[in-house]
Amino acid sequence: MLKVYNTLTRKKEIFTPLFPPNVTMYVCGPTVYNYIHIGNARSAVAFDTIRRYLIYSGYKVRFVSNFTDVDDKMIRRAAKEKISVKELADRYIGFYNDEIQKLNVMPATVQPRATSYISKIIEFIKHLINSGYAYQSGGDVYFHTRKFVSYGKLSDQSLDELMVGASEHTNELEQKRKKDPLDFALWKGRVDDEIYWNSPFGPGRPGWHIECSVMAISELGNTIDIHGGGEDLKFPHHENERAQSEAETGEKFVKYWLHNAFVTVNDAEKMSKSAGNFLTLHEALKKYEPNFLRFFLVQTNYRKPLPYGMEQIVQARRNYQRIMNGIYNLNQAIESASTDEKSSNITKQIQQFEHQFKKAMDDDFNVQNALTVIFDYLKWLNKSVIGIVKNYNNLKEIKKNLIIWLQILGIKELKTDEITDPEVISLINQRDAARKSKNFALSDKLRDELIQKGISIEDTGKGTKYRKK
Ligand SMILES: [Zn+2]
Numbered sequence: 186m187l188k189v190y191n192t193l194t195r196k197k198e199i200f201t202p203l204f205p206p207n208v209t210m211y212v213c214g215p216t217v218y219n220y221i222h223i224g225n226a227r228s229a230v231a232f233d234t235i236r237r238y239l240i241y242s243g244y245k246v247r248f249v250s251n252f253t254d255v256d257d258k259m260i261r262r263a264a265k266e267k268i269s270v271k272e273l274a275d276r277y278i279g280f281y282n283d284e285i286q287k288l289n290v291m292p293a294t295v296q297p298r299a300t301s302y303i304s305k306i307i308e309f310i311k312h313l314i315n316s317g318y319a320y321q322s323g324g325d326v327y328f329h330t331r332k333f334v335s336y337g338k339l340s341d342q343s344l345d346e347l348m349v350g351a352s353e354h355t356n357e358l359e360q361k362r363k364k365d366p367l368d369f370a371l372w373k374g375r376v377d378d379e380i381y382w383n384s385p386f387g388p389g390r391p392g393w394h395i396e397c398s399v400m401a402i403s404e405l406g407n408t409i410d411i412h413g414g415g416e417d418l419k420f421p422h423h424e425n426e427r428a429q430s431e432a433e434t435g436e437k438f439v440k441y442w443l444h445n446a447f448v449t450v451n452d453a454e455k456m457s458k459s460a461g462n463f464l465t466l467h468e469a470l471k472k473y474e475p476n477f478l479r480f481f482l483v484q485t486n487y488r489k490p491l492p493y494g495m496e497q498i499v500q501a502r503r504n505y506q507r508i509m510n511g512i513y514n515l516n517q518a519i520e521s522a523s524t525d526e527k528s529s530n531i532t533k534q535i536q537q538f539e540h541q542f543k544k545a546m547d548d549d550f551n552v553q554n555a556l557t558v559i560f561d562y563l564k565w566l567n568k569s570v571i572g573i574v575k576n577y578n579n580l581k582e583i584k585k586n587l588i589i590w591l592q593i594l595g596i597k598e599l600k601t602d603e604i605t606d607p608e609v610i611s612l613i614n615q616r617d618a619a620r621k622s623k624n625f626a627l628s629d630k631l632r633d634e635l636i637q638k639g640i641s642i643e644d645t646g647k648g649t650k651y652r653k654k
Pocket residue numbers: 212213214397422
């Protein structure tokens with residue numbers, strides 16, 4: 186039975202979606218003004234893993250992840266680069282999709298862009314004004330926070346605590362326009378020659394929080410099963426999303442709020458631009474092989490900080506290599522299997538591991554415990570399977586299960602095209618020698634033999650490339 190930790194109740198709860206087997210999931214995506222930070226990549230990997238496990242558990246997941254394609258940062262960056270906000274968004278959405286796919290993150294069912302929902306956002310704000318939850322002031326529209334009685338519940342803060350934070354954050358002009366420091370902007374009146382849309386409240390653009398409420402409700406309905414994001418989004422972003430959504434629909438906005446922790450550098454310091462310890466996914470993909478990077482990002486439970494540093498990379502490499510070696514050894518064993526019979530004893534042992542794996546993942550997606558099960562499985566392989574079990578069907582079954590578990594974590598079996606078969610290597614050497622001495626008849630004969638052995642051959646000016654097909 187799957188249990189998930191709900192930020193709202195601060196408890197692990199039994200997961201019962203609204204309309205099983207369907208599950209609706211909304212995860213806040215990036216503001217597309219730059220390459221994403223490795224911390225955002227961790228969030229994408231964490232929720233992709235959750236999604237994969239739900240699918241494995243029999244659910245049909247509709248997964249929505251948005252792009253914030255207009256905000257202060259986008260406007261400043263576009264102006265600096267002398268391009269339009271849309272051009273900037275298109276560029277970084279392209280990079281995002283490309284790079285996140287390298288991490289084996291499944292594409293979202295829908296990837297809405299805030300600027301495609303402007304008319305719906307305006308309608309939503311109009312309703313909030315009509316119902317008294319929002320008010321116009323100086324070209325802006327604000328949400329009247331105190332009208333929403335459980336404001337602060339998600340981030341577990343009292344109104345007094347929130348007041349202290351609020352007075353530190355807002356700029357002076359906004360402060361003057363607000364009835365209360367806790368109020369937040371739904372619509373920002375046009376400033377200078379910035380990008381804007383016309384609305385009944387005057388020209389301007391939406392505030393950040395409103396877009397997610399509108400896109401989530403439009404794409405998934407008034408109540409969604411899972412809303413995810415980084416823990417920095419709990420407040421104010423998700424607190425505000427919750428307030429305005431529930432004020433609008435009168436229904437519960439989210440059944441389960443899930444938040445992932447940060448990637449940290451030394452002393453649990455959050456990795457951020459201002460701290461100067463910033464690593465983008467773009468840079469990380471130049472440094473590390475994508476499948477390994479996925480492993481690195483997935484290996485720690487999503488609610489725990491993930492430390493990043495040399496020591497952690499070395500440790501992760503060792504563990505990653507153990508997994509890859511395990512797959513390699515299994516493949517070798519399968520190739521040299523000598524019988525087709527199947528022993529039910531092996532099937533039973535696999536089922537025990539499977540049970541343990543599910544138990545780990547059912548406990549709020551405890552990837553660390555799930556990996557412990559995988560490593561125990563690899564130990565069992567080394568001790569009792571490799572070189573001992575000769576049954577093709579058993580070996581295939583053992584491998585299939587390992588691959589399924591790894592796929593839930595988003596780790597791929599890498600198909601190596603490295604040629605290791607000594608017989609093939611000898612044929613290649615003979616063919617290269619024949620070509621050098623211009624014995625083309627022999628070279629062609631060897632070429633045919635190699636092709637028959639499943640090797641692809643590409644003769645180039647610089648020599649010949651041989652690959653496993
Ligand atoms: Zn959001």
